[in-house]
Every structure is written in C-alpha cells, then in structure tokens.
Amino acid sequence: MTAPLGAPDLPRPWSAILDEARRYPSPHNSQPITVRVHDDRRADLCYDLDRGLPAESFGIPFAHVCAGVFLESLATVAAAHGWAVREDLHLAPMDFAAEERQHLLGHLELTPVPVTAAAREQWAAFRRRRTSRRPYDRRPVDPRITEEVAAIAVGMGQEFGRTGEQDLVDDLIRINQETLFDDLRDDAVHAEILAWLRTSKRQAAATRDGLSAETMLIPGPLLRIAMRHRWLWDLPVVGGLFRRVYLNTMRGVRELGWLTGPFVGPADHVEAGRCFLRVWLAFTRHGVHLHPFGTVITNPRSHAAFVERTGIEESGGRMAWMLFRYGTGEAPPRSWRRGLEAMLLDRDATAVAR
Template sequence: MTEQPGAGLPGPWTAILDEARRYPSPHNSQPITVRVHDDRRAEFFYDLDRGLPAENFGIPFAHVCAGVFLESLATVAAAHGWAVRETLRLAGMDFSSPQRQHLLGGLELTPAPVTDAAREQMAAFRRRRTSRRPYDRRLVDRAVLEEVPALAGGMGQRFGCTDEQVLVDDLIRINQETLFDDLRDDAVHEEILTWIRTSKRQAAATRDGLSAETMLIPGPLLRIAMRHRWLWDLPLVGGLFRRVYLATMRGVRELGWLTGPFETPADHVEAGRCFLRLWLAFTRHGVDLHPFGTVITNPRSHAAFVERTGIDESGGRMAWMLFRYGTGKPPPRARRRTLDAMLLDRETTAVAS
C-alpha cells in the first residue's frame, strides 16, 4: 500500500495541512513550509528560494503571502474543529542569507466547535481558484459589493471598485503594458522565467509556477514570448502577443482594489488575511477573481493606477491590491506541490528572528 503524504504527522495536522497547502501565492510559488512538533504545535517558515525579491515590493508581498496562508490555515482548521493560535516573529527577510528557511512564527491548535459558517467558508476555500478566463460581461450582484466593503473595513482596509468601462479598459491596458515593462528589467525577467511552465508535462513535474494552461496562452507562444523578449518590440510579433494576452481579458466589466496600512511586516500579514477573506466572499457568491499583482509592484504602473483612480495613499496607506472580478466558465486548476514538499524535518536550520 502506498503511504499517504504526511501520514506520519501527529494529531490533525495531516488533514489540515493537506488542504491548507492550496493557498494562493504569487506566481504560484508556494513558499510556505511547516515543521510539526507534536499533535498541537508547529512552526511555519518562508522558503527564501521561492520568493520574488527582484520585484519592487517583492519582499513585503512575502509577508502578504504569509497572511494569506494563515487565513487559509485558520479556514481549514475551523472546518476540522480547531482554532489556530499564532505567535508571529516578523523580522525582515534577508534573501541573501545562507539559511534559506525564514522563521515566521509558531502555531498551536486548540479545539473549537465546527459552525455552519466554518463549513461554508471551507466549501468556498475548496472551490476558490484564480480565473484568467474571459468573463461574461455580467455585472456582479450589488449585494456582493455591499458585503465585501464591510469585510474589508472590519480589517482596517478600504475596498474600492469601478464598473466604468473606460476606466476598466484603461487599467487593463496598464496591466498589459506592465508585463512588457517588467520584461525589460533583467532581474525581474530572470525571476519570471524561473516560474513559467510552458507545457503540461513541465507543470506536472514541478507542480508550481505559472502554467500555460492556467494562463490560457499556447505553450510554444509563451515559451518564445518569455525567452525572446526583444520580439515584443517588433510591430507584428509584439502585436500578436498583445492580442493573445488581451483576449483573456474579454468581458471584464469590473475591477476592485484594496487600500490600507502597508508599512510594516505586521501590516503586510494583515493585508494578506484580508485579501483571502474577501476572495472567499466573492467565491461564496459564485464570482471569479484574478489579481493584477504586477500593476502594484511596478512603480510606473502603480503611479498610473493611483493617478487614474484618484486613490489617496497618504498616512501610511497604500493601494496594494488590484484585481478583476466577474463570472465565466470554470478556469483550470493550478497544480500544487505535495504535502511532503511543504514539510520540514526537525533538523532543518532556520533564520533566527
């Protein structure tokens, strides 16, 4: 009989972590690792080899990813009858450190009753996925757009949105141009290349990264476009790349964004928790979502986004997330690494914090 991944873990950790590992992460890099100590206690880490330090705000978004994971873990644990108590250690990350596992903190499980709300949230977590498919041009039910701002406000964030088609189209254009702009940065280009999966075989082998299948771009075209970036500047070839990319954006009627505190690692973690909670709210209502991360991390695009929307970033607040949302055909599911790949043994050395 084949041994199940994580089968040797004590207590409920196998069941909880095997579902929590499906948390969303930038470039589907899946950087969170866990060391389980006993049936109630564990530590979690950020694998620096799976980070995105070349991008502007790449390091802050490492802590955003940690927040997304913590909200995912809490969601799964609640449906299994557990609450998660955290002891966070939010030191700055040094991506040049020889010790590649950066300690983020301790985790402890405590028994908790399973509520109907916890079951509903878990169902949404299981259904959640990034949809890069064209949308069907239907506006989202206004009741959803009443629930989401309240959730964001309760976590110190402000949810903004627009269904003004001219503005939506402008921001989509900014997002598309950002990709071309990022490819001109040698460090960012090299980083992106490490996460591109141009065939189903490659995606199945690594079980991570941005696959051609989920990006809805033919694998050979994606391979050429990413490895020969000078082609983007040729009128005919560059125009083809742009048309293929923009074809996935058909039918987008609405965009949303989040603005809130974004100065410290603690801010970044709370931002990540908020984003996952909002994503699950959209999912509960049958609404798809696709983050436009590069608009935030690219300085020129960020400035254009903020100027075009009139967002106020004073007082330590930042527009740190932009995304499209809507309805359409179910997207392909991105692959995830196995539970065993997420687990650390007790001898693994971590960065002190």
C-alpha cells in the same frame, strides 16, 4: 482520519489540515510556506526564501502578504475540522541573502473549538477558490456582493474600491498589459519570471508549481518564445500578436476592485494578506471569480499610473496594495500544487522534499 497519500506520518490534526491548507494562493504559484510539525498541537511556520520573489519592487513585502494569506487559509481549514490556530508571530524583515533559507515566521498551536455552519461554508469556498484568467461573461456583479466585500475590508482596517466604468476598466487592463512588457525589460525581474514559467503540461505536472501555460490560457510554445525572446515584443507584427493573445483572456471584464490600507511593515503586510483571502472567499461564496493584477502593484511606473487614474490617495502609511478583476464565467482550470511532503520541514530545518 488518515495521513494524506505520500505524506509523512503526521499527527492526526495536522495531516488533514495542512493537506488542504497547502492549496493557498501565492505569487507566481511559488508556494513558499513551509511548516515544521512538533507534535499534534504545535508547529513552526517558515518562509522558504528560495521560493520568494525579491527582484520585483514590493516583492519582499508581498512575502509577508503571502504569509497572511496562508495563515487565513490555515485558520479557515482548521475551523472546519474543529480547531482554532493560535499564533505567536515573529515578524522580522526577510533577508533574501541570508545563509539560512528558512525564515521563521512564528509558532502555531491548535486548540479545539466547536465546528459552526459558517466555518463549513467558508471551508467549502476555500476548496472551490481558484484564480480565473478566463474571459468573463460581462454580467455585472450584484451590488449586494460588493457591499459585503466592502464590509469585510472595513472590518479589517482596509478600504475596498471598485469601478464599473468601462473606460477606466479598459485603461487599467491596458496598464496591466503594459506592465508585463515593462517588467520583461528588467533583467532581474525577467529572470525571476522565467524561473516560474511552466510552458507544457508535462513540465507543470513535474514541478507542480509556477505559472502554467494552461492556467494562463496562452499556448505553451507561444508563451515560451514570447518570454525567452523578449525583444520580439518590440516588433510591430509579432509584438501586436502577443498583445492580442494576452488581451483575449481579458474579454468581458466589467468591473475591477482594489484594496487600500496600512502597508508599512510586516505586521501590516500579514494583515493585508488575511483580508485579501477573506475578500476572495466572499466572492467565491457567491460564484464570482477573481484574478489579481499583482504586477501593477509591484511595478513602480504601473502603480503610479493606477493610483493617478483612479484618484486613490496614498498617505499616512496607507497604500493601494491590491488590484484585481472580478466577474462570472466558465470555471477556470485548477493550478498545480506540490504535495504535502514538500511543505514539511524536518527537525533540522531542511525541507523533506523540493
């Protein structure tokens, strides 16, 4: 097994495992996880604070959710290559004003294990997984699939909720749409969104990260104008056009799902991230697409409206921390990922590439 093209000469297990694990999903496709490999078994796991999203409410907790998603991704890929990942996590709160921009999440160690059929199946789902913002085909999802997802969530201390009631689905989609308009009025959040927009194929290919117009299914020039000139959203005609274009991608949505569970500190957030990826892969194994509505969670007004409309009870440190649409339809375009070399840190904790 050789090192991936363009990557530094890594020890053999890490070269293949990290080159696949780097395809983990992250908020705004910011890809903040970095790794410092020491030898063929040991590595440090870090979070690049310059790639975080601290402006949004719950943006900082979701940094640890993202870490949990990556750890589950890493474990999934490693298992298919004959390795288990032992973790020694350091779950300190992240300080986005810290001078040191690489926040240490913990230490990792690979140990050999037999490769199972279940591991290969999960790995195959990970490789197929992608976010689908395309319209869905209105076919209801087999209840046996959602029952499987619910069992996965319960096994990880979470609760999977769902609705197929069209009025409620439409209301929550409307809340999701209005969240974007609301966030654009917040200067800090608006600036953060602009930093991650990629409004042309050339720009997306150059940075290999961020929210591309292609994957968002919105024409690049329209996206650029709409996001940079946010006051246009308030104009009756132009604002209505933007809303119609945005809602057009939501056609055919029959069902929405959400996850509720402990969400108090970094340990909870990491476990939430692990659960979310397992849920996502379960849907993927059955050919069902998924699209997270993250801003509904991170926007305080939208979160309150979502919880009230669904009747979710948030108490005792439990929170509805994820909302998503799921369904079937055409395969979506694959979003860009930075090369493996961009994920790697040298011994001085400086990124090899940005």
